[in-house]
Amino acid sequence: MDERMTRGWWRRNALPLGLIVVLAPVTAAAISLNAWQDLDSVHRTAVAVGDDVAYGGADVGPVRARFDALEGIPRGSRVVAVEIDVDPHGAAYPCSAPKLIETGGKHREWQDATLSLDRPYDPDRVTYCDSELTAPFTLSFDYLVPGDASGPFELEFASSNAVPDVLRLAIAP
């Protein structure tokens, strides 16, 4: 039996129809907002140049960065040498080598090339988070970047103590 949409039908069903018109977009908005909350931006802590921040149980920063030229690197490329001060407050502090991210321009990313670049041997240089280091130490990382990468840069620094939060340390070599 088909019910024609007479004016009487509209009057009788006005309330439920009104509820649908209001609730459907609100539900869609709520679900979307919930999904967008999970995006990385909430888990990234931006750190300005020269600042330090408590992260994963240690004080990380300040970060120093400079452009370097090393033996054996190709013409037209440079090395971004960064040093990160870490104070683990007496506990073993795990971390992984940070990624170098170009903030402007093409948003390119580089991995650390510390082991493949030819630096003169320096026994005091710390290039990874050694779990035996409980006193404040300085991490050194090198990145090989092309000549047209001049910054500004960020280091994405992560420690398994604070997953999924990561630090975005701004640097200005």
Place this chain on the structure above:
Amino acid sequence: MKSWLQWTIGAGLVVAAWGVAALTPPEEAREAPFPVRAVIGEPASGRNIETTIADVRRADRVTAGAWSADGNWVVVDLTVEAVMTEPASLALATLTIGDRVFSASERPKSLAQSALAVGIPLSGSLAFELPTDADQGEGTLSLALHGDSRLDSVIELPIDLGALPHPPSIELEPTGWTNG
């Protein structure tokens, strides 16, 4: 409705259905890679890979430092760099001839095992070991960053096996920075 009209509409719909079925891309098209056609001597860019293929040659003997081997070899000299992110490497380097696919040989040290840098080109060679009966025919050289190239860029260069330069022996270019 008149019966001749019904039959005509019915037949028309059947033809339309056949047309739609014919136009529908196959199942694999959903996940197909994005081919980038390359030309020898000119750069070809994909999502995270940019490569300039300098030369493709054939030889009966290849050498790489102290290593050498006889056979039916195809050597590709190229320059390659990553564009956006690291790590990256030429995990897919294949030569497809007819219905056979050959991958870059791991016997010599070549670009196939090298890590690529973003923005900094690396030069080297790839060597493909072919069976003795493969000396004619058209093929395609495919280069990509992952063995599973679905939905990623694949650099493709068409190759005519019979028309390649054929010196008696080729020395593979050692892998190194292009602007060393």
Place this chain on the structure above:
Amino acid sequence: MTEGESAPRTRAAARAARTAGTASTASAASATLPSAARGARGRRAAGGRFGWVRAASDRVPTTWLAGAATVVFLGATAAFGGLATAAEPGTAAIEPGAEHRNDQFAFTVESAQLRDADPDAGIYLDEGERLLSVRVRVENVFAEPQAVGDLVENIAIDGIDAKKLSVVRVDDGTFVSRLQPDVPAEVEFRLRVGAGDYRDGDVLHLTLNDLSYYVGSFVMSGAAWVDPEPVAEMSLIVHDTAAAS
């Protein structure tokens, strides 16, 4: 159609006309024609050519029919060997030096040797260790490069963990990672063993397996070689190269 009547208007009228017609022809015929006509009438009355089947099966209880069908099925099964599991086809015996060909490879297991350290051949051993090597001549007969792990699955050596084997090309000593289509190669399966584990004259028992090419569909993408099935067995005598010299 009965004579002298106009076309019936409704179906009921047609049915009435038909029965009236058959009745009249039947009564006329029974007087003149013998049992054939009566039989024909009986057929038509019961509903067509196979009415007798229907009538007959109505008489038989359903359970009898089910029972009869089961007996027939079991009888047929017994004729084909009964309900016991079918015996697997046995594996053939193959001699060293004979070629075995399947969908993936055409290979020939040639020999097994015990060797000492030999840096020229890329053999590096610790104190008290020897190298057990099985030489195989192989050609990839598939149209795509094959991973060497698949070759190791094709040749299973009793008592040896395949994961500990390394596969090396004989001509240039490089580790084999992939075998190109239609390119033959002479390779060795190498395993470092303790000095006393194997002796000259020991017999290695090999099982040759055939794998099937499985292409994923619907929810799985890609293809792989799966389900190794033993198809042949080989006894290989180990020769100690040190003893020969």
